Amino acid sequence: MKQFKQLAYWIKRKLILIITAIMLGMSNAIYDEDKMINGNQIHTEQEHKKD
Helix, strand or coil: CHHHHHHHHHHHHHHHHHHHHHHHHHHHHHHHHHHHHHHHHHHHHHHHHHC
């Protein structure tokens, strides 16, 4: 019984770690995409102001 609890706890920890890593990766991808889109827009607007 004790081994089963330890195994279940270990599996739970690994699943939480994997899910957290996936969520962080998705968050970073969305942030980079959003930054790229907004960055290009601001950069374009600044170029127009210089002319």
